[in-house]
Amino acid sequence: MPFEKNVFVNCPFDKEYLSYLRPLLFTLVSCGLEPKLSQTKDSGRVRIQHIYDLIKSSKYSIHDLSRMKAKKVGELARFNMPFELGLDMGARFSAPRNNRLSQKKFLIIDKEQFRYKAALSDLSGNDIEVYDNRPEMLVVKTRNWLLTHLRKRIDSGTVIWKNYNEFYFEFQESLEQEGYGSLDFEEMKFDEMIFYIKRWIKTRKI
Amino acid sequence: MIYHKGVASRLENAALHNSERIHIISQTGRWAVWKEGAKRASKIFDTREEAIAAARKLQSTKEHTIVVHNIDGSIRKVFNK
Numbered sequence: 002m003p004f005e006k007n008v009f010v011n012c013p014f015d016k017e018y019l020s021y022l023r024p025l026l027f028t029l030v031s032c033g034l035e036p037k038l039s040q041t042k043d044s045g046r047v048r049i050q051h052i053y054d055l056i057k058s059s060k061y062s063i064h065d066l067s068r069m070k071a072k073k074v075g076e077l078a079r080f081n082m083p084f085e086l087g088l089d090m091g092a093r094f095s096a097p098r099n100n101r102l103s104q105k106k107f108l109i110i111d112k113e114q115f116r117y118k119a120a121l122s123d124l125s126g127n128d129i130e131v132y133d134n135r136p137e138m139l140v141v142k143t144r145n146w147l148l149t150h151l152r153k154r155i156d157s158g159t160v161i162w163k164n165y166n167e168f169y170f171e172f173q174e175s176l177e178q179e180g181y182g183s184l185d186f187e188e189m190k191f192d193e194m195i196f197y198i199k200r201w202i203k204t205r206k207i
Numbered sequence: 208m209i210y211h212k213g214v215a216s217r218l219e220n221a222a223l224h225n226s227e228r229i230h231i232i233s234q235t236g237r238w239a240v241w242k243e244g245a246k247r248a249s250k251i252f253d254t255r256e257e258a259i260a261a262a263r264k265l266q267s268t269k270e271h272t273i274v275v276h277n278i279d280g281s282i283r284k285v286f287n288k
Contacts, residue, residue, distance in 0.1 A: 020279035020280075020281070021279075023279075023280070024279070024280060135233075135278070136278065136279045136280060137233055137234065137235075137278075159234065160246070162280075163230070163232060163239075163241050163248075165280050166230055166232045166241075166274075166276050166280045167230060168222075169276070169280045169281060169282065170228070170230070170274050170276075170282055171218060171221035172218060173282060174221065175214050175217035175218040175221060178213075178217055179211060179217065181214070192208065193208070193209070193210055196208050196210050196215075197210070197214065197215065197218055200215055200218055200219055200222075201218050201219070201221075201222045202222075204218075204219045204222035204223050205222040205223075
């Protein structure tokens, strides 16, 4: 996929975040983009190199900082997301003007407004979109941000959200009919899920 | 890309046909009744229960399957026709 279509998705990959990640992937594909995730494919490969390769191959990036705070006493906060945001910004700022990396666009998202000012004050001045722990809001905010950069006609966030709900039902039904259980769905690699999303969207447009 | 041909085939078939299901979907903090393939919601309600009741009325005039979603789009309940 060309640089202009790739979106580096920097977010948690755990079960709890699936409620947000799945609609986010669906939104990106709906807008004609190719999500790139660092979910490990080759355990023998140095992970950070793989992440940096994804960063360099993507014009767009979405960084979710919602796990910067531990949820309970004794639990450590997750630093992968802010770290990868730093790598991504470094790639853009260190690139010469005529290099495509200098054109990179970032969407930074969090579940709460202004929290980053205390935890990551260097980001002051950047736009941070807040989705209030609502998957639908994440779809709408992502779609609206993409519209400002893609300059093409894309469905409204409401329509994308409605389509995602329809897709979810038909996908789950198709999986069940082929003997998949809830664990198979939960543990499905994102590359495979993206493949099915593309198939569904492409067919639906016929 | 490794994928399951059966799943892909069933999914494509489902996408190709409008099965006229009614979906109850979370929308701007309320609950919307959407007919499959429609460009806009039929009606929006404050509670999911109200939306289900309205969809049930539509179901009684024509035999639709009603799919009730959770706030994240996953499936809460299905009322078959």
